Amino acid sequence: MIRESLKVWRTKTELLVRLLDVREEEKRDKVIEQVDKLIMEREGLQNSIQAPYTDEEMEFGKELLPLEEELRSKLSVYMKDIRIAISDQQKKKVSVHAYMDPYSNVYRDGTFYDKKK
Template identity: 35%
Template sequence: MLELLKNIDLVNGRLIRLLKNDTAVEDDSFTEQIEQFLDLREQLFAAVKKAETAEEKQLGERIIQDNELINKLLNEQTQQLKKEINQFNQKKKHNQHYDNPYQNTYVDGTFIDKKK
């Protein structure tokens, strides 16, 4: 059980380092690496049983703290990706409007003179 918790702690440490590394975000394998670490953690968590010794409890508490940090970092990455997607969509919309400025013309509020 202690060895299993140490493995989880090791995986958590690697995942935290990966998420904190800003230069890795530009890498194509970044998402794949995160998925691999999360899958491995999930498999290890499935085998965890109740802690029996004080060392196991202490390691378990550290794993819980690391898990909270990992969730926070993943949320930050998600927000960053959403922001980048929104910026990309705004640029795309702006470029389309620049290419064809009369594409979205509206006729609301136009005055039509009925007199001859």
């Protein structure tokens, strides 16, 4: 017989995998919030999933391994997308600032640089 906590773990993992397929930027905050909640709930289940395991639970665990790998890869891709979005926003901020004040990086120390050779 498989423990209920293992079944709940699998259900939450499957929810996480499906949730990480949502890629729209408008929904990103909600997705991150739900992912965080599900991960915290999974962490709470870890205490009830301790050895000794039955043969049935060992087989169930072997079925969970590919699902866990899929979850890890999707989480890393999602985090990479977030990092890219943050860097794009920072670049946009710098370019907007440079557009608004194009002479902010000009040296004004009174020296003259002759560009002719």
